[in-house]
Amino acid sequence: MSKPVITLSNIEVTYKTGIPLFRKSNVHTALRDISFELHEGDSLGIIGRNGVGKSTLLNLLNGIIKPNNGTIINHGYRTALLSLSVGYDNNVSGYHNAIMSGMLMGRTQKEMIALMPEIIEFSELGDFIYQPVKNYSTGMKQRLGFSVATKIDTDVLLIDEILGVGDARFKKKSTEVMKKKILSGDTVVLVSHSAATIKELCNKAVWIENGVVKASGKPDVVVSEYEDYITK
Numbered sequence: 001m002s003k004p005v006i007t008l009s010n011i012e013v014t015y016k017t018g019i020p021l022f023r024k025s026n027v028h029t030a031l032r033d034i035s036f037e038l039h040e041g042d043s044l045g046i047i048g049r050n051g052v053g054k055s056t057l058l059n060l061l062n063g064i065i066k067p068n069n070g071t072i073i074n075h076g077y078r079t080a081l082l083s084l085s086v087g088y089d090n091n092v093s094g095y096h097n098a099i100m101s102g103m104l105m106g107r108t109q110k111e112m113i114a115l116m117p118e119i120i121e122f123s124e125l126g127d128f129i130y131q132p133v134k135n136y137s138t139g140m141k142q143r144l145g146f147s148v149a150t151k152i153d154t155d156v157l158l159i160d161e162i163l164g165v166g167d168a169r170f171k172k173k174s175t176e177v178m179k180k181k182i183l184s185g186d187t188v189v190l191v192s193h194s195a196a197t198i199k200e201l202c203n204k205a206v207w208i209e210n211g212v213v214k215a216s217g218k219p220d221v222v223v224s225e226y227e228d229y230i231t232k
Contacts, residue, residue, distance in 0.1 A: 002039040005077045005156060005187055006061055009035050011070035013056055030056040031211045034070070038156070038189065043182040045202035045219055046191045047226055053211045054191045058083070058158045061189060077187075080105045082149035083160035090134035094125060094144050097133055101148045115151050123147040124170070139167060146174050156187045175201070195223045 011034040017026050031053045038044060038061075046054050059065045060072060062081040088097045098119055102112040120129050123143040133141065149157060159178075178201055182188055192198055198205055198219050205222035207215045209229070215222045 002041050004037050004039055004075050005042070006038045006075065006079075007071075007073045008037070008060075009071045011035070011060065011067045011072060013053075013060060013065065014068045029211055031060070031067075031208075033212055036206060036213065036216060038187065040187055041185045042204055043188045043190070043202045045198035045205040045222075046189065046208060047193070047195065047198050047205060047223060048208040048214075049230065052208045054208050055083070055160055057208065058160050058189065058191055061156070062158055077155035078106060079156040079158055080149055080152060080154040081158045081160065082145055083158075088133040088141065091132055093131060094123075094129045094133055094136065094140075095120075098129075098144060098148050101145070102152055105149075105152050105154060107152055119144075119147045119151050122151065139170070143170055146177075150174075150177055150181070156189065157181065159188065159190045161191055161193070195227060198223055 011031055012029065013031040015028045015030060017028050034057070046057060048054050056065070058081060060067065062079045063074065064081070066072075089100070092100075095116065098116065099109060099112040102115065103109060107115075120126070123129070123146075125140060125144060128136075128140065129144075133144075136144070149159075175197070178188070178190075182201055188201075190198070190202060202219050205216065205219040206213055207222050207226045214229075215225045
């Protein structure tokens, strides 16, 4: 049996909403009673509607946030989060944003500079890599983020919706790269609204609804239950 990578037991994540002094604060439970285990070589798809806690779960797996209750154990593996919601410095060039992103994933500045020719080639940004990111379209930011994340070796790649953005040609290209990573035994967690993507790329799936796991198991079964639910 493959080794456990990350173990979650009865996880709960809550946020306080409202503006102090102006509005009574309320507690919003983003995730509750979440339990599952990610193993080496898993390609885990997380599916669910907007606002049900999928991105919160990725932030938890990446160590960006901590649970309010329950336990999460990373068994000594490096994680990298690929997400359009991860901020760029809009006044800095794509080149320097790529270097900073890689350094946040544990690479040195020297290593990132050496990787930049490959990142530029894959992103297809050309000389635009030296323009401030504020001049980038959403698709260009996606290409840059994907290129950085896939050129950096990491134990676990966490992907938040990024395969669903951009032009059709680059989407096909990025999907082919993900297929190769998964077939090579890399451990991947993918959040997506696309049932077809989950079924094609993942060997396991989890359906999150209102902060809880509604179903988990084989992608075909989980996706079918999810689609039946949202079409009622």
